[in-house]
Amino acid sequence: MTGVLRMMRLENKVALITGGTSGIGEAVAELLAREGARVAIAGRNESRGHAVMARILQSGGKTIFLRTDVRKAAECQRAVDETLRSFGRLDILFNNAGVFFPHTALECSEEEWDLQIDINLKGTFLMSKYALGPMIAQGGGVIVNNSSGWGIVGGDKAVAYCASKGGVVLLTKAMAVDHGRQGIRVNCICPGDVDTPMLPEDARMRGLDWKTYLAGCENRPLGRIGTVDEIAKAVLFLASDDSSFMTGAALVVDGGGTAD
């Protein structure tokens, strides 16, 4: 943009973003705010949440932070209520909160299984459950879920993560079928490896040195990992009217990683 006025793509919209305090969620919060949306950031880490909020406020955006654990129904309900109280409506829900522990079925503890399924999948259900009512009442809305390339193909040592993300893809389609006639579009994105804190953390848990691990991640047609901004732009496309005929879709943003 070189000084020419351009219409913002989410003017007068209100977005609620889970896992909004880092990585993809943080980038989406900032991009949607830049495109004119008022943004409610939900997350568990208060200090990171306030830092994201401060940056958005500083560049003239409107935002609030809502301390939220998406495993808890009451907290999801409160996040939706607080968003409505602060901004008067809810147009876009980005279900992004997610965790990952690299284990086979033999190694995965029951606690780690529950954690991944509850945050990645049940959290998406709970947030949607409470957001859909107000969206339907106001005549429509958009839900974008963060799935994964590993919601479409299997990955090594990732049983609970793959199960949770495969669940997100089909939960997306089921909700699209149920609520399309009520003016709600529901889609998911399936990112490949992206430069988030989740990536070095995965390398550490797998006991791999970063260089070796990264080389493996870069082994895809575009020859590199993605940036959080590239994923955020996919979310913007799905959140905006540019995708008005899209629902129930899984948008793969992975540098070609699942093409072969």
Next chain:
Amino acid sequence: MQLSGKDVGRIAEKVALITGAASGIGRATALLFAREGAAVALADVNTDAGRRVADEIAQSGGRAFFEPVDVTRAADCQRLVERAIREFGRIDILFNNAGIIRRATVLDLSEDDWDRVMAVNVKSIYLLSREVIPHIQKAGGGTIINTASGWGLTGGAKAAVYCASKGAVVLLTKAMAIDHGPQKIRVNCICPGDTDTGMLREEARQLEEENRQFLAEAAKRPLGRVGTPEEIAQAALYLASDASSFVTGTALVVDGGGLAGSV
């Protein structure tokens, strides 16, 4: 909303080549790409309608030319690419959109119709891509977008050759994405559901069904309506622009939820 200035367009200063540009999705995409700042080379077998699209773009201050092209002929594809280079100097975006449909089971399908559908829907992508890829490479990278279909991912009744052709487009897309990713060429396809185009009415005619009844059936999907060509064009714009810079080898389903499951 002002989007004609080259500073604001989302594909400003790019050159796009669009086949099947005289009507439907191709026409809507030509108009949108031009509005977003691209110079557009338009190809179609329908010369009158194709010229009208180019004129419309020129009248609103965009850059466009129309070239009569049969995309199943290698010489035509070559001529189109040479003219695009001559007039616009480069090619960044190729939208392989030309397509036809024959609504028949394999029992009712003539061999000529099989060959024709495969040639227009699939072989054209090969013929044109092999001409264009060296130029996109010279431009430092770019994108190829193919029009596949929801019926490139799942089967449909009385559409054997169409399904075969569009399934081929989906996998040709992935194969090309793998081959040309290292050259910074992204290759993706769009899988539209039923869209309000001439092709949809042509299907009703081929099936000898009443138009209104056919369109009512087509609207049976979660969003409860057929798509507009402009909505498919927006998907093409996303794939053509830098907004999708990490997207390659994908099939972008734009179908009002038709493939998500039964309502």
